[in-house]
Amino acid sequence: MELNGKVAVVTGSGRGLGLAYAKALAQAGAAVVVNDVDKAAVDAAVDEIHGAGGRAAGVVAAVGPAETAEQLVGTAVREFGRLDVMVTNAGILRDRVLWKMSDEEFDAVIDVHLRGTFTCARAAAVRMREQGEGGRLILVSSPAGQRGNFGQTNYAAAKAGIAAMARTWAMELARAGITVNAVVPVAATEMTKTIPAFAPLLESDAPLPAWVRRDEGMGTVEDVAGLVVFLASDASRDITGQAIGIGGDRLALWAHPQEKTVAFAEGGWTADAIAAHDFGEWETYGIPAPRPPEGA
Secondary structure, eight states, rough: OOOOEEEEEEOSSSSHHHHHHHHHHHTOOEEEEEEESHHHHHHHHHHHHHHTTTTTEEOOOOOOSSSHHHHHHHHHHHHHHOOOEEEEEEOOOOOOOOGGGOOHHHHHHOOOOOHHHHHHHHHHHHHHHHTTSOEEEEEEEOOHEEEOOOOOOOOHHHHHHHHHHHHHHHTTGGGGGGEEEEEEEOOOTGGGSSTTTTTTSSSSSOOOOOOHHSSSOOBBBHHHOOOOOOOOSGGTTTTTTTTEEEETTTTEOOOOOOOOOOOOOOTTTHHHHHHHHHOOSOOOOOOOOOOOOOOO
């Protein structure tokens, strides 16, 4: 995959998954705008990309406000002349069960993940439409947004919203040649170490067992980066409106929500009729704790 001549913005790219995305895009030939709230992390990431022969510029700002989105797009244009790819990766966690979650904890996560994705994608779409050469919006969702997860009301809601925005924007931006897809990554990061289901697997720096990489689809941040490079490339020009999962040894296409069973009652449904109706097998929900296969 060659991205020579392309310019990408990656939010939240001072560390973790975002840094892996930025480095992989730069290695493929793209110029990258690195973003984080931590200036030291931004400077280190830019220096690392420069040291590997790539091109990068840094923006220290919190994602969420429209002003940050405009600054990110403006930096790409000022430093590298254009914008081709926007990767909305920035995120935070404020995990707590529903009855204990504060307004501030809910709002903080929604502001960074959901509003930050909206403002950055909007600013990027405006610029890409002005350029008239298409573009790529790569939104970062999560299994929590597809399945729900205990203690993550705010995070799951934001990530589900991001997948919905990808499908909506794919329709709205199709005529402009701008594709919009959601990445659903699973990787060992400082954030995933805080999730009780995964914490025992990530306590040490030892390589993850083969069953974790395959059955749980969890690996390193570098394992995820190839999907972002592909979606940023011309090879993905016909792919839009999709939610694609990746992690460890696993690559998956997530299904879109749709009606599973349908029944009709002439004149409508009463509560008693609904109670007597057989819906079939109910849907499962939640992210199960990793469980090694027998003999592993």
